[in-house]
Amino acid sequence: MIWTAQKKKHQTLLLFNIIFVVILCASSASATEISNYYETQGPSFSVEPPSRIEFMNTVGNTVNCIAHGNPVPNIQWLDKENNPITSISKVRHILANSSLHFPPFAAEEFRQDVHWSVYRCIASNSMGSIISRDVIVKAVVYQHYEPEVQNPGGFIGSNVLIKCNIPSFVKEYVTVTSWLQEPNFNIYPSLEGDGKNHMLPTGELLIYNITKNDSQKIYRCRTHHKLTQDSIVSSNAGKIQLTEMRELVPPIMNDKTVALTSRVGDPLVLACVAYANPKPTYRWHTTRSSTEESMQHMLATGRAKIKDGTLIISAVSKTDNGLFFCTVTNSEGSETLEVELSVSSPLTASVQPRVQTVNLGHTADLICSTSGFPKNTSIMV
Template structure:
């Protein structure tokens, strides 16, 4: 097939060799736009504790499409960076604290709250708070007390742990020398009862009990070391026959227990004669009395010790033990706070809403105590207003949806012990691409530079491709294509041509495409110069279908363009 272009009385013939032109398939376009908001496949734990001599690494892994960028933030949501010998951020997103000397301790780094964020083009999510606490090792020695008591009374022996390590050290067992081990249990063996809290309770002591000696064995959860007290404890038996009203070393206690855990509350007083014990409870709700707990077998009282097999939420309250003998009475007050693990589920996890419509997000929470339910959008506090309303602490409604509403939403449930979060993605209903800006036809002399611009919006964000006279743009060093997406999801694309030549002229077309549709715009770029016909690839046609040919001609002005087939000018008939 021959093409012919004429200018100022001269004719130019070009023989075009045609090759196959391959177009992008619908499947490839669909995959390009198949996005997914970030979610954590490995969220860091609520608390990280480690020894300064060991260090630690905290991992944070997220997935999504495109692959999310993981970043660590401080308590004020400012990005943190690596600090030589103190804090490193690995390329895989892990936060590393190398071992350090005691004098290198930094409170802003080693005793701080962090968050992990994951971001991609859909939006941003943040992890729960991560409390990091580096502990400088200090030598400690457990010490056993020497309590006093009367024959027939109960005695509580304590293992004192220094306050600077008490948070990390637990009493695991007691040793009645030479080789009798006593371990924690609900009821003990009748004489010896090691409480889950670590104390050793001896019932109905005798003169023989005062001859026995005891040591406590402890475990440090960070060093994993076990240590036995170097001193021994021994009951100081009181031989006096004088009468003594009940005396307690501690009259008020506060305990924290989780739902399902057992609970043992020892009520011990120094008294003569041997006292009697009475337990009662006050709660915010009158769901169950102490008598009912005992009658149903959920609780029992053993010589003044209250034993509950499994804590329930209703046990949150104040327990009282009143100790009485002929000389008087004394009361122990135990405030019990009951908790259960926090959990948040945000529904629907993914929803698609058209512009102008309404979206509801419901955060179903469990666990207690729950002190705060916080809402975030793309990692920042969600601002309420005329369109974004809190119907309750756990229900958000967004009316008259606009483009800026799409993204990642989170509800974060917090209390003094922990936090939990869940995320959901709000997508906009598909909107066919629309051109916001279109380049215009231009006529110019060769030499200067020129820039052609198209801008488009839509959902999903469209992709802009360029053609010249219906074919891909030629590949040369003077022509550059740039494309980027704004924060509002609009795509902007430029074609920049430096030092234009007449052969750069022709009909330029920008085409904005997404799975929701496509829109095109075309206009001519006229460059003064002699006629020029560009090479074009081979074109395939299907019999019985409409086939369109556009002559890729440049130069300006062009008076006539002819298409010939087998030496005959087309069209031969209409």
């Protein structure tokens, strides 16, 4: 009887130990699951692709999209209809690191659906998905271009504007960086010029109070292609065609309406040039949508000045959005230039809070804050 009682006691103790081990293992597994749960993380971009990619067909380009999270996110590229894209021989490759690569291609291999299109990348894991901003891709097929300098006319004592014409097929990518008055006098863009020569920020060359000596000078423009990095000087040279006849001429303008876009804080130079004899006078006024600041106030505070008919604004403000008028008058008549100025400020958007923990089945409130103008609507996606 004593042996039987001890045996039962031993069996009971053994059973208790087994149950304890099972409970301990279960608790350990539960702790591991909880630990893994808190270590998991939804995807977030460490490198989000830019909003715009432009490149020459002779060079190609690569767009990177990198995201981190736990589990490691899967990267996929979508087209503008949100359909997954695939590699296409010679024109588009998805690399092993998930980057989108556009190799150099011949002009005849250009495909508008590939090379002028919109893409987005999406990063996904078991915790969720995030999608990038739209990426506008634009490949440009190389074409040689030649800038051309005009030969403007003018009377002695008048102002003359010399233009450098850029062919339309490259105008989007080419800027005039300087003017060369031969043989070796360089003129660069500035807010007010040097008293005689004034290269405007928009690329034209304004020459004040021309003389016979000015009509003997030769001018060439120097341009820069932002994609090829080529610098090209015009092969043709421009000269002022001086009118020496003494007949009276009312003010004549080549352009009577001009539309310009400027960003807040940028300087702005508005040239007002007319072919006229005798030399005309210039008057600037404005009918902007905002009446907070008159032209007189702009001049009085020094934010703007008028130099021989040229309106110079040191820093554009939001209130400058609207119409500016330059009226040119002499004894024979008058003419008016209308400038429509559109002022913009870069758009930015942010979502608050950046991180929010929400119980399943409950609602989450996100606030989208935007700045900049002009803007139409704010869209949550």
